[in-house]
Amino acid sequence: MASITLDRVSKRFGGLTVVDAVSLDIADGEFMVLVGPSGCGKSTTLRMIAGLEESSEGRISIGARDVTRLEPRDRNVAMVFQNYALYPHKSVYDNLAFGLRMKKLDRADIERRVRRAAAMLGIEQLLARKPRQLSGGQMQRVALGRALVRDPEAFLLDEPLSNLDARMRVQTREEIAKLHREVGTSMVYVTHDQVEAMTLGDRVCAMRDGRIQQVGPPLALYDRPANRFVAAFIGSPEMNLVEADVVPGPTVHIGEAVLPLPEHGIRLPAPGSRITLGIRPEHLAVADGAGPRITGTIGMVERLGDRTLVGLDVAGIIIKALLPRDDALAPGQHIALAPMPGRLHVFDGETGASLAVP
Numbered sequence: 001m002a003s004i005t006l007d008r009v010s011k012r013f014g015g016l017t018v019v020d021a022v023s024l025d026i027a028d029g030e031f032m033v034l035v036g037p038s039g040c041g042k043s044t045t046l047r048m049i050a051g052l053e054e055s056s057e058g059r060i061s062i063g064a065r066d067v068t069r070l071e072p073r074d075r076n077v078a079m080v081f082q083n084y085a086l087y088p089h090k091s092v093y094d095n096l097a098f099g100l101r102m103k104k105l106d107r108a109d110i111e112r113r114v115r116r117a118a119a120m121l122g123i124e125q126l127l128a129r130k131p132r133q134l135s136g137g138q139m140q141r142v143a144l145g146r147a148l149v150r151d152p153e154a155f156l157l158d159e160p161l162s163n164l165d166a167r168m169r170v171q172t173r174e175e176i177a178k179l180h181r182e183v184g185t186s187m188v189y190v191t192h193d194q195v196e197a198m199t200l201g202d203r204v205c206a207m208r209d210g211r212i213q214q215v216g217p218p219l220a221l222y223d224r225p226a227n228r229f230v231a232a233f234i235g236s237p238e239m240n241l242v243e244a245d246v247v248p249g250p251t252v253h254i255g256e257a258v259l260p261l262p263e264h265g266i267r268l269p270a271p272g273s274r275i276t277l278g279i280r281p282e283h284l285a286v287a288d289g290a291g292p293r294i295t296g297t298i299g300m301v302e303r304l305g306d307r308t309l310v311g312l313d314v315a316g317i318i319i320k321a322l323l324p325r326d327d328a329l330a331p332g333q334h335i336a337l338a339p340m341p342g343r344l345h346v347f348d349g350e351t352g353a354s355l356a357v358p
């Protein structure tokens, strides 16, 4: 087991910088998730840690070792790929054992490691099968097993669940979390799925255009997004983000609504400045009594079971609200919503940076 440190690591393909001065400290035993939209450089970052891609700049350490120029096989990390990359003509047992045989481990040791990994992953009964005789979820477990038998200093996983159907994804996700608790080895996990990031990570590193946007525990990104991008990316349904001008008070107008800005905890923008106001759909409630409210006409209604998601048309801006189940809500109705106190987010209108005081 080991920590992993990236110190201003960059990657350029030709003139294009796809990973830009990424610095990240992953603690020994930590589960770190790299999350971000397609093309933001997650896989490239992971591949540089694995040594499958050479970094253009910067330093990568695993434990006390500088591995920046080491070959992948000398880094003692195990990578799990989205497409499993199993040998099709070998049995599950031989897929698990292959790397160990290449390392010339003795037979008894190999057998012990394969059986142990198979037991941890619940695939003992599959050891004689070939990959084509497995479901996607089973193949993914074999791919995990192949990493596990190596007993590496860190696991690197690149979208390991994205070929699975929704149910299998949830189940395998829980298994990966359990596996991490059992082996306690550092894991770096790449996904574009914010739910996976939130549920698996000890910490989450949100990336965009090759740059880190924010690193922290999942709920810190949810509660205190550092900028508009993280605010929109983390949380589902997405945070409502509305452009507004600050007027003396200080307040902002959304349609006819006049919302007071928080008095504490933010660097208050001067009247006249442009901000982006953020409010999560789950932090809106149907207004009762006085107080700030946003009125509009219901455009869409999604009945989710215990909740009802409505899209409110407020002078042409759509504000989504995730409300307790209410079967009476219907398109065309006029309603008023109230933001829950202390749940407004304020971002700089130009840079998108949060105006919250850290």
Ligand SMILES: Nc1ncnc2c1ncn2[C@@H]1O[C@H](COP(=O)(O)OP(=O)(O)OP(=O)(O)O)[C@@H](O)[C@H]1O
Pocket (backbone or CB within 6 Å): 013, 018, 036, 037, 038, 039, 040, 041, 042, 043, 044, 045, 192
């Ligand atoms: N070998 C390459 N040559 C040129 N450009 C590349 C190469 N590999 C990746 N890129 C570019 O680098 C950027 C980052 O790619 P990367 O695969 O790291 O993204 P990602 O965040 O993993 O995306 P996804 O979620 O789609 O897997 C992309 O714009 C991609 O087109």
Ligand SMILES: [Mg+2]
Pocket (backbone or CB within 6 Å): 042, 043, 044
């Ligand atoms: Mg990728």
